[in-house]
Each structure stands twice: as C-alpha cells, then as structure tokens.
Amino acid sequence: MEKEVLLTKEGLKKLEDELNELKTTKRREVAEKIKIARGFGDLSENAEYDEAKLEQAQNEDRVLKIEEMLRNATVIExxxxxxxxxxxxxxxxxxxxxxxxxxxxxxxxxxxxxxxxxxxxxxxxxxxxxxxxxxxxxxxxxxxxxxxxxxxxxxxx
Incomplete structure (x- = not known):
C-alpha cells in the first residue's frame, strides 16, 4: 500500500511546478548535454557522457517520486x-x-x-x-x- 502524502495547497503547487520544470526544461537541458557529450567520441571513456547520463537518471528518478507523491496526495483544506x-x-x-x-x-x-x-x-x-x-x-x-x-x-x- 502506498503512503498517503499530506500537502497544503502551496505544497501541492510547488510539487506540480517542480514536476513541470523537470519534465520540460530539465529534460531538454540533459538531452542537449548528452547530445554534446556524444560528439566527444568514444562513449566508454567519456566522462561528460557518463555525467550527463547520471544527471538524466537522477532527473527521471525525481520525476517518478513526485508523480507518486501527487498520486497519493491529500490536500489539507x-x-x-x-x-x-x-x-x-x-x-x-x-x-x-x-x-x-x-x-x-x-x-x-x-x-x-x-x-x-x-x-x-x-x-x-x-x-x-x-x-x-x-x-x-x-x-x-x-x-x-x-x-x-x-x-x-x-x-x-
């Protein structure tokens, strides 16, 4: 069973805004970093590529966490x-x-x-x-x- 997440209206808005930022702006930024890093050649020894892929994974992890919190959110009226x-x-x-x-x-x-x-x-x-x-x-x-x-x-x- 998933845990209920209690939020004020302000807290709900902050999470929704963060999710929107991560899904739009941040995803584009990370995709661009990956594209640039790929241009540096051999991916097996490409620190910029590894770093960009790690940033992408962290971003996607946060997106999933926020989506789960929002699914389980109860707004405190x-x-x-x-x-x-x-x-x-x-x-x-x-x-x-x-x-x-x-x-x-x-x-x-x-x-x-x-x-x-x-x-x-x-x-x-x-x-x-x-x-x-x-x-x-x-x-x-x-x-x-x-x-x-x-x-x-x-x-x-």
Whole structure:
C-alpha cells in the first residue's frame, strides 16, 4: 500500500511546478548535454557522457517520486485547519517556556516540512505533541533535545 502524502495547497503547487520544470526544461537541458557529450567520441571513456547520463537518471528518478507523491496526495483544506484545536494545516503561535519567547509553526505533512521556515511535520515530536491541543493549554513534549513546554497562544488558521 502506498503512503498517503499530506500537502497544503502551496505544497501541492510547488510539487506540480517542480514536476513541470523537470519534465520540460530539465529534460531538454540533459538531452542537449548528452547530445554534446556524444560528439566527444568514444562513449566508454567519456566522462561528460557518463555525467550527463547520471544527471538524466537522477532527473527521471525525481520525476517518478513526485508523480507518486501527487498520486497519493491529500490536500489539507484551509477550512479543516481552522478551529479551536491544533491539527494538520494549523498555524499556531506558541510561547516557548524554556527560551521565554514566542514562536510560530505551521503543522504540515512530512513532505513539506522545513523547520527553518516554521513548517513542522505532523509526525515530528513537536508536531505530534501539538496536534489536539487548544488555545491556553500548556503542552509538554519530549524531543530528541529533551523536554520542551509550549503554551498555545493562538491558532491562526
């Protein structure tokens, strides 16, 4: 059974755009590199040809992965993310008790996760720990770095 891929509308668009880029522009670029490399003669000792063929294989592998993700995609509707309980798609504003600061996260599927941009996976310790919490609640979460305590200040969407 193939694994469900949870995506926001933005995440779905990014994957579709990347797929289009790989299938059009990138395929043409790689085909041109292969054509040029073939002109260098003996393919058995042609590093440019080998490199171009490797790039082609990597491009095609990524195309297949994205197509599979899109086949198994479930888009998180914004209406589903709104409400008084944190769920996948929710944007939450929290108070980090240890660092005495406010932080904001959006709970997304693992495909879109990018902690540096505040996008945390629903299967990460923090994502799992926040799901189901409500505004005003304190949530204690065991992370690889130790126990963290957040107070849920606001569910934005």
């Amino acid at each position: 914004e209406d589903d993310a709104k409400g008084d309980i944190v769920k996948i798609g929710s944007k939450v504003r929290l108070f980090d008790k240890e660092f005495d600061e406010e932080v904001s996260y959006t709970i997304v599927g693992s495909t879109e996760a990018n902690p540096m941009k505040g996008l945390i996976s629903n299967v990460s310790p923090v994502g799992k720990g926040l799901i189901g919490s409500k505004v005003g609640e304190e949530v204690s979460i065991l992370t690889p770095g130790g126990q963290v305590v957040y107070k849920v200040l606001e569910i934005l969407e």
